[in-house]
Amino acid sequence: MSKMINTRKGLDIRLLGGADKVISDLPLSSTVSLSPIDFHGLTPKMLVKEGQNVNVGDVVFCDKYNNVIKFVTPASGKVLSIVRGEKRRILEVLIETSEEQSHPSPKSFDLSTLSGDDIKQVMLDSGLWPFIKQRPLAVIADPKNQPKSIFISAFDSSPLAPDFDFSMQGQTEDFQIGINALAKLTDGDVNLTISSSTPSTSFFNNVKGVKKHKIKGKHPAGNVGTQIHHIDPINKGDFIWTVNAQDVAIIGRFFQKGFFDAKKVIALAGSEVKSPRYYRLLMCSNLSKMLEGNIEEENSRIISGNALTGDKKKVDAYLGFYHNQVTVLPEGDNYKFFLTKGWLGPGFGAFSNSRLYPTFLMPNKKYRLDTNTNGEQRAFVVTGELEKVFPFDILPMHLIKAAITKDIDGMENLGIYEVAPEDFALCEFVCTTKINIQEKIREGLDLIQKECM
């Protein structure tokens, strides 16, 4: 094991409503949804029609501009509808699940005899490819590229994140097989980064065929972006692939069982959840069974993913493709009188990384935060605050400004290839002037993709 990586910068946002360590099984929901919006920059080409019957693992759509990348249904049934939005953009494909789940007869794989190219082909054909994301750009990996290494984070440090060591119990073997398969895709290392606070009994410590790293620090220590930056930084022209730990297990299960079995354990957390806990469900499932009657306040925000990077959803919406948690927080659409709960109040219930609020006096208190922006958007005024939560040797303010001004040279020089919007989530959180930083970085990355890749 290599040396401990210490990141001093960062911030743990202490939210109320962490998930209890209990796993409930959620029955198969009556519909599942595969949404092209979960994959940034994807233009889907539909390969099914409404009313068509599908089996588990059947291709639903593919990438219009790179049609080897296919997206498959995790459940069998009938295509209920293809939901379109403005300009006929496909928002989601709803599949009505059948009572009896049917999948094609399992294939058997012998990983030891398969070459890297074989595995790549199998993964592309079976719809496992979208689990692999690439840096730079943080989009689905382009199978034509050679990654210099693969990164998997064994923990999630974001607010109310699930504990993978708990949620992936019983998937040890799947995870190992998944690692074995991924290892064949690169000439470099498969890097597994474990938190310094993970107990030594954790199965992650016994995974073989990976280069293990330990990292210590506040969020975003668990983000692959932070880990890549400290272990094997990306230069222009490099590619690194990243996979979520749970998705590695899904890949492993495919190679073991021979068919697409995409069950995973997610955390339902947040101050508005009556009984926050873990749920075992099929990916892309409808959330209503989990949420109905389980939310304190009607005026709440359902977030698929964590509070910093997740997607806003309705109660009867579906779990995002890459998400391992659902967070429910109170909406903040109410006025706050300036002397009591507003901008000049004592602020004992408010959470702030700055010392303008008494948060720093209560290091163990957990907070019920709502979705209010707590102020209006302004031009950048305050300096130095973003740097405190950004554990990269990158100047966040300058990179953001380069992205806003569409300065391609500036972005390249300042390190745009190393970052994803999620790495800036904390910067966006602490920003006094309430600028939507993740959006700006994504726009910058889109421009880079268009002009330089």
Added chain:
Amino acid sequence: MKFLEKILHKNESKFEKGGKLEKFYPLYETLATFAFTPKLVTTKGSHIRDAVDLKRTMMTVILAMVPCLLFGIYNTGHWAEVAETGNRALDYWSNCGPKFLTGLTVVLPIIVVSYGVGLAVEFIFAMKNNHGLHEGFLVSGMLIPLIMPADVPLWMVGVATAFAVLIGKEIFGGTGMNVVNIALTARAFLFFAYPTSMSGDKVWLSGNEVDGVSGATALGDLASFMSDKPVFESLAAYNSEYSFCESFFGMIPGSIGETSTLACLIGALILILTGVASLRIIATFFAGGFVMGYLLNLMGGNPYLDLPACYHLVIGGFAFGAVFMATDPVTASQTATGKLIYGFFGGVVAILIRVLNPAYPEGVMLAILFMNVMAPIIDHYVVQANINRRLKRLKTT
């Protein structure tokens, strides 16, 4: 506070598009967002946001200026009485109440004019651009009175403020976009447009010139060492008039808010503890001033050059500039390393101008304005160093 909320929101429709008072929406927005944190919610990206906002940040700066303001009012009152009675030896701490009231009658109108004119200009631009008032001027409006001589005519304050807000800020795009510090722009404008009212021996003491009362500041007197006709015969004579302690506590004539180093340090403490101002800038600014003062000591030659370096830090506007002016995040360096360089050279240049250029008895204003202009260049090299580190990594792999 429900009734206030009701009143505000009952009338909201009048100010919205198509309403009778549509033009005045910025005014409404300013008042409404002052009284209530608005109900804006996040839409994408981070769903939760830090509680801090620009209003609270700016309010903290104003709070940090209160010690300077209160002491400044008293100090102004004291020197007004000195000028009136012609008794330079007047006990500083006697007759406190009336002195404070006298000070108030001098300072309050300046504050009112500064805020009045500044906010009026800001509102015109806010209405033109159809947005609420941005918070930047809340601080500038208080800084401007604090760096004015007590007997400055009110119309000058008004003209200077209007100039600073217009030329210093709004033509660049408003709060957060300015190149140089707004308050110092106002001061510089007066300094160059009405030099006789801003320096010389008639200012600083409010009231009539009376025989036997020197009207200039400690700095003016010190600067005279560099000329043929020094006010004092030696440093010792100077020291008996303005001791280190008196300078530190601020019991000397000078601009309204700048005299008391102690009050500035209390402000600095508030700003540093809350994290609003950069400790790097404040500390290096003082360090730069001290180093330059020490170098001048080594050079020596006349009493001013021999003035102990620590004196430089407590006289004139040095401390006030270091704490409230140099730390303005918009105009200072934005990188951590850049802040160290920016602060240090700010301090060095301030003392350099102060001592070696007899035309400008106080160098802090020009030094900070100069460093404001230099800050982007400093940042450029810091950013370039970061870029080079990344390029080097590319070469080694």
